Amino acid sequence: MRSDTEDIPGGFTKEEADRAEVQEAAEQQAEQDRAANPLARALASAPINCTTYWPSPYKVCGAIREKYDAIGGPTSFLTWPKSDELGVPDGVGRRNEFVNGFIYWHPTTGAHPVTTHFSTVWARNGWETGRLGYPTTDEFGLSDGIGRKQSFQRGHIYGSLAGLASIEGLIYDKWVTTGAEGGPLGYPTADEAGTPDGVGRFNRFTGGMIY
Known part of the structure; x- marks a missing residue:
């Protein structure tokens, strides 16, 4: 052997x-x-x-295997599989766990890896059944050479020197009009949260807030 x-x-x-x-x-x-x-x-x-x-x-199958092979298989940032392919709570998607993250698949979004670091933000927002939904892109670098981003069905996760945070919906749309991470507000520093009145929503950024 x-x-x-x-x-x-x-x-x-x-x-x-x-x-x-x-x-x-x-x-x-x-x-x-x-x-x-x-x-x-x-x-x-x-x-x-x-x-x-x-x-x-552990076996890697189908579209998840195709994505895994495309990013380098065991030589990629994910390294080796830690689980066989598993179902998820919605009964539609599939996932595999790897040493350094996951690959999730859904018929409408395809298969995308999520690193261990980004998955901490995704997890606290409810994973694929939560606010963000399934990943729709792989994680990628931004033009400043510092930040990282991954898009999901209903929002985005950003990573920067300020930390990891999610942003979504109308707040994201407004932030983009200000120049996004390259504008005066900079990167998000915390996930979108509710206001004390239970009605509004807000995000904190390195250079201010959006309500």
């Missing part, structure tokens, strides 16, 4: 690494069988659209 001759990265155990190696071999054999005999497709022991990435024993 590879675990007998190679260091096992990612904090996985020898048992997990050995299980991953067995699964990889089964997947490779199934692909060879299908290539040699298309009728073997229905009888293959390994799922057609799933892949194991040694030393992780």
